[in-house]
Amino acid sequence: MNKIIAGVALFIISGQLAAQAPWPVVNKTAKPWTRWWWMGSAVNEAGINSMLTTYQEAGLGGVEVVPIYGAKGYEQQYIEYLSPQWVRMLNTTIDKANRLNMGVNISVGSGWPIGGPQVSLTDAxxxxxxxxxxxxxxxxxxxxIEIDDSKQKSPEGVGVSAVTAYGSKNEVLDISSYLQPDGTLNWKPASGEWKVYVAFNAKTRQQVKRAAPGGVGYTLDHFSSNAINHYLQKFDQALGNTKAKVHAFYNDSYEVFGANWTPHLFTEFEKRRGYSLKPYIKYLTGTDSSELVARIKSDYRETIADLMLDNFSHPFTAWAHRNKSLSLNQAHGSPGNLLDMYAAVDIPETETFGSTPFDIPGLKRDTADTKHADPDFYMFKYASSAAHIKGNNLVSSETFTWLGEHFKNNWAQCKPEIEQLLLAGVNHMFYHGTTYSPPGAPWPGWLFYASLNVVPENSLWPHLKGLNEYITRCQSVLQAGKPANDLLLYWPVYDQWHDSKGLDMPFRAHNLNKWLYPTDFYDDAVWLQKNGYAYDFVSDKMLQEAKMANNQVQIDNNGSTYKTIIISESELMPLATFKSLLQLADNGATIIMQQLPADVPGLYRLEERRKELNDIKENLTIEVVSKGLNVITRGKGKIVIANTLQKGLRHIQLTGEDMAKAGLQYVKRMDGDITYYYVVNHTRNTIDTAFSFNTSATTAQLLNPLTGQSGTVITSQVNNKPAIRLQLQPGEAMIIKFSNTPVTGSPWAFYKAAGKPVVLNNKWELSFAKGGPALPASRTLNKLSNWTSLGDTTADNFSGAGVYSASFTINKKAEEYLLQLGEVNESARVWINDKEVGILWSVPYQANIGRYVKKGKNTIRIEVANLMANRIRYMDRNNISWRNYHEINFVNIHYKNFDASGWRVMPSGLAGPVTITPLKQAP
Structure with missing residues (x-):
């Protein structure tokens, strides 16, 4: 059929999210929330009440309060972080939010990473x-014996941890007891020359970044339980009963640079790894690339991961629970096991940084205004996998960090980025973000330097509700029930830890090329995604806790269940993990391995553990099925050894979703009798075909998250699976609601063209409703065009809303009509015959308008909102001050001083062509 109309009926239904019977009930977590920066904490009750009302009216469900550095000239209005006055402002926020049915999170710190004035050097x-x-x-x-760095000579928290001597004949002696308090070493070898290595506890002295008044101080030692417990005491003292009113306490990503030690590490290492690290301290430095060094460093990295989990993540969550709140944490960037750390909190949070080069026609992305690091779908899955396995319903995202250069991002660019997160299992979006700006502050108000600037001063703000309603509909579905993923894909972290280079190993979102992309694990994840399989990542700790429940694998009693475990090709696996896999197979699990583990990690009892591993492997009875495919039958289950995933999955007759062949992506949820599929078309192709689905349901409905429209569809049977038709243009999404319960309602209408498009190329009236620095003059356009192509300097400098009005004639009424706006710069709200059609804010900028048109003469009015960029350009070209902040002030996407004076004028307005196409229902 005609490519331009393959999308289904589109009409906006505002303010009726909860009333749509086919949709789940909307709660505040289903709506998008926003990071709410308090600059200098210069807030007041009137401003808080006014802004929260504005946010709620735009469709936001909550705010996350983060105090940061302040604006210059407002110092007298600053409020000290965690002071009684600050807590009063927080209580005002919570009380107002409650009246608006909104939620409030707060960060456990000012700026980031966690730290502050209560952190002593001992705890730093x-x-x-x-x-x-x-x-x-x-x-x-x-x-x-004293540390050479003069900055480290403070007695607090700095000292010697170990002194080890190495002789020329491979002798190793711990001579720590010979070191005197004054630094004198009272030890002398009996003969020869010895090398003495001294391990010092030193301090990074890193300060909290972007700290607010009252929040300046050292960053925290994340490997010490004493440090986090001491740190949180200030919150207990300052907040009192307020803590119980907070929805969640939030900890930002781990950006503690150079922190690779803790004073008690030698003790913890010996307790956890079974041997002393002191004889090996010379191997923790230098460039020795031996197998021995790799094993020692693997054990060190595992210990650091254990300490991060046991001494930070678990205490943080326990503290939040004692205060009747939830814990929310970003684990990425830390040297811990990301899956285990995400699983240790109530709401694991990932982060998008930069923008993705989606292959969607008409989607704007200027590479000159983007970061080189793109958001990564598979990085997002670490957070969602942990939540799914643990049984925690919410997975959040700090969304749109540096999506593009300031003031050059529209809501259409946000949509596929949001969809990528939803497809990865994230279902609780936080905008990055919104800055509190005092009433009366001149335009553009207060702004944060790395933000998308989701603020009321943004010229696109009046159309934000369209984006918010889309996210709300999607999240209402994706927070319902439980995820329905079939597979667990093992993350072989020991292959990463077994590396002689470096010391600590942080798993950052910005160095995926080092620890994720080169692995077979990543290749398998990509293959599974491309071939339509639903899966979660799983850690060693999780597999060691796994059991069988109703013939499926389950790790937490509240968590998801899985049909199959997949072990990618990897070298090192702990004995405990391998034994757990065998036990699971004995109890009925199906496991696909690309190879049996070749070795065990670490150094302790190495030969003994190797022998035990080899003995287990030698006693396995392996049946050769075909080339590259073997089977080990174990009790009620089996282990399939396949050199490719395709062979293994084909052998166990587990297939991916049919729609993956067309490039469609999906995420699947189960809610009692209901099975939801959220399906997205991020390809260049128009989809109009029927697909079978891996469910036993007999009835189906289509739910359009962009519009709220729903309708029943006829299911047929293909290979004993229900099949339904989908029509999706590039950039469109659809929700399929399967059930075994009969459903009522209007049938879903599939349309095709019933005639040629009518181009509205008659005269247009253009006027300007709101914006600045000045409103351009109204005019009549003989040809539809952007207002920035009119040769009018006032229009070139303008950011705000322009209104295009015209008339058109319908000679013969069709079953339906499709309105397409063509090129929109950047978002539009449409009225037909003075009745609002809705906000067309995303590609492909179209709507079905049959219910609004009449035979004869009709009127159309299109309000177009443009970017803030042209007005900012005008201000910089005329040296009008608008950015004046402490600390980093305001930088561009490349962290240079921001200056828009050299920018070109950004196209603004409606370039069209605007067309109306008659439609008829397609068989």
Missing amino acids: ATKLVIQQYTINATQPFTTK
């Missing part, structure tokens, strides 16, 4: 410093 982030000395038996050693 710590690093390992190793110094080497040479001692000869024939010469006196008079050098005092």
Whole structure:
């Protein structure tokens, strides 16, 4: 059929989200929330009440309060973080939010990473410093043992952890007891020359970034339970009963640079790994690439991960629960096991940074205004996988960090980025973000330097409700029930940890090319996604806790269940993990392995553990099925050893979703008798075909999350599976609601063209409703065009809303009509015959308008909102001050001083062509 009309009927239904019977009930977490920066905490009750009302009216469900540095000139209005006055402002926020049915989160710190004035040097982030000395038996050693860095000579929190001597004949001695308090080493070798390595606890001295007044201080030692407990005492003292009113306490991503140690690490290492690290401290530095060094460092990294989990993540969540609130944490960037750390909190949170080059026609993305790092779908799945396995319903995202250059991003660019998160299992969006701006502050108000600027001063704000309603509909479905993923894909973290280079190993979102992309695990995840399989990632700890429940694998009693475990090709696996897999197979699990583990990680009892692993493998009875495919039958289950995933999955007769062949992506949820599929078309192709689905349901409805429209569809049977037709243009999404319960309602209408499009190329009236710096003059256009192509300087400088009005004639009434706006710069609200059609804010900028048109003469009015860019350009070209902040002030996407004076004028308005196409129902 005609490509331009393959999309289904589109009409906006505002304010009726909860009333749509086919849709789940909307609660505040289903709506998007926003990071709410309090600059200098210069807030007041009137401003808080006014802004929260404005946010709620735009469709936001909550705010996340983060105090940061302030605006210059407002110092007298600053409020000290966690002071009684600050807590009063927080209580005002919570009380007003409750009246608006909104939620409030607060960060457990000012700026980031976690830290502040209550962090002593003892509790501050710590690093390992190793110094080497040479001692000869024939010469006196008079050098005092003290750290060379003058900044580290403070007695608090800094000191020697170990002193180890290495002889020329491979002798190793712990001589720590010979070190005197004054730094004198009272030890002399009996003969020869010895190398002495001294391990110091040193401090990174990193301060909290972007801290608010009252929040300046050292960053925290994340590996010490004493440090986090001491830190949170200030919140207990300051907040009192307020803590119980907070929906969740939030901790930002781990950006603690150089922190790779804690004073008690030697003790914890020996307790957890079974041997002392002190004899091996010389291997923690230098470039030795031996197998021994890789194993020692693997054990060190595992210990750091354990400490991060046990001494930070778990205490943080326990504290939040004691205060009747939830914990929300970004684990990425830390040297811990991301899956285990995400699973340790109530709401794991991922982050988007930059923009994705989607292959959607008409979607704007200027590479000159983007970061080089793109958001990664598979990185998002670490957070969602942990939540699914644990049984926690919400997975959040700090969304749109540096989506593009300031003031150059529209809501259409946001949509596929949001959809990518939803497809990865994220279902609780937080905009990055919104800045509190005092009433009366001149345009553009207060702004945060790395933000999308989702603020009322944004010229696109009047159309934000369209985006918010889309997200709300999607999240209402994707927060219902439980995820329905069939597979667990094992993350072989020990293959990463087994590396002789470096020391700590943070798993950052910005270095995926080092730890994620080169792995077979990543290749398998990509293959599963491309071939329509639903899966979650799983860690060693999780597999060691797994059991069988109703013939499926389950890790947490409240968590999801899975049909199959997949073990990608990897070298190192702990014995406990391998034994757990065998036990699961004995109890009925199906496991696909690309190879049996070749070795065990770490150093302790290495040969003994190797022998045990090899003995287990030798006692396995392996049946050869075909080339590259073997089977080990174990009790009620089996282990399939396949050199490709395709062979293994075909052998167990587990298929992906049929629609993946067309490039469609999906996420699947189960809610009692209901099975939801959220389906997205991010390809260049128009889809109009029937697909079968992996469900036993007999009835189906289509739900359009863009419009709220719903309708029943006829299901047929293909290979004993229900099949339904989908029509999706590039960039469109659809929700399928399957059930075994009979459903009522209007049938879904599939349309095709019933005639040629009518181009509205008659005269248009253009006027300007709201914006600045000045309203351009109204005019009549003989040809539809952007207002920035009129040669009018006032229009070139304008940011706000322009209204295009025209008339058209319908000679013969059709079953339906499709309105297409063509090129929109950047968002539009449409009225036909003075009745609002809705907000057309995303590609492909179209709507069905049959209910609004009449035979004969009709009128159309299109309000177009443009970007803030042209007005900012005008201000910079005329040296009008608008950015004046402490700390980082205001930077561009490349972290240089921001200056828009050299920008070109951004196209603004409606370029069209605007067309109306008659439609008829397609068989």
